[in-house]
Amino acid sequence: SQTIHQWPATLVQPVGSPLSLECTVEGTSNPNLYWYRQAAGRGLQLLFYSVGIGQISSEVPQNLSASRPQDRQFILSSKKLLLSDSGFYLCAWSVVVDEKLFFGSGTQLSVL
Amino acid sequence: SQQGEEDPQALSIQEGENATMNCSYKTSINNLQWYRQNSGRGLVHLILIRSNEREKHSGRLRVTLDTSKKSSSLLITASRAADTASYFCATEETSGSRLTFGEGTQLTVNP
DSSP states (O other): OOEEEEEOSEEEEOTTOOEEEEEEEESOSSOEEEEEEEOTTSOEEEEEEEEETTEEEESSOOSOEEEEEETTEEEEEESSOOGGGOEEEEEEEESBTTBSOEEOOOEEEEEO | OOOOEEEOSEEEEETTSOEEEEEEOSSOEEEEEEEEEOTTSOEEEEEEEETTOOEEEETTEEEEEETTTTEEEEEEOSOOGGGOEEEEEEEEETTOOOOEEOOOEEEEEEO
């Protein structure tokens, strides 16, 4: 069966520090991968998605970047965090683009 | 940009009652999906309904889609305390824009 791992669950970082969140998927090949951000009590905002290794699409201009170094690995990064980067970050995968997404358990990022 | 809007924003019912949540959207869609999120957790996919479908069932869940009114509803029958969660609709537009989530309905089922 397929599983998705996302870590860490909670992260507290100072403003200006770097960020690296990792997401891996097991049990499937060539998944479509997504990074979302969710503000408290709000819906999801798509940050990046990838349909294959090295293929990254950015949905909104921001202080973040994404990479897909391996087929089932998706990394969200920042060189210098801003206060506005705080939020709940969710990784997800799907077989068909934008259909039936499977989500990780999320990372609560607090930038102080 | 937000496409789907859920209504109501919050709903509180007693165990055993039915819960109905609505989602309205603005443009033509290929499909509409409903997801559930327990507090502090990831989302779980519930049902996908395509634009040429009018109704789908899954266990205690019933989803309807009215493309003429650009709206969908999610009905949870015989609710349980464990159904307490936020429920989101998400739409895949025919324009090719990526899946867009609404703001969600917070459902509380009181034992």
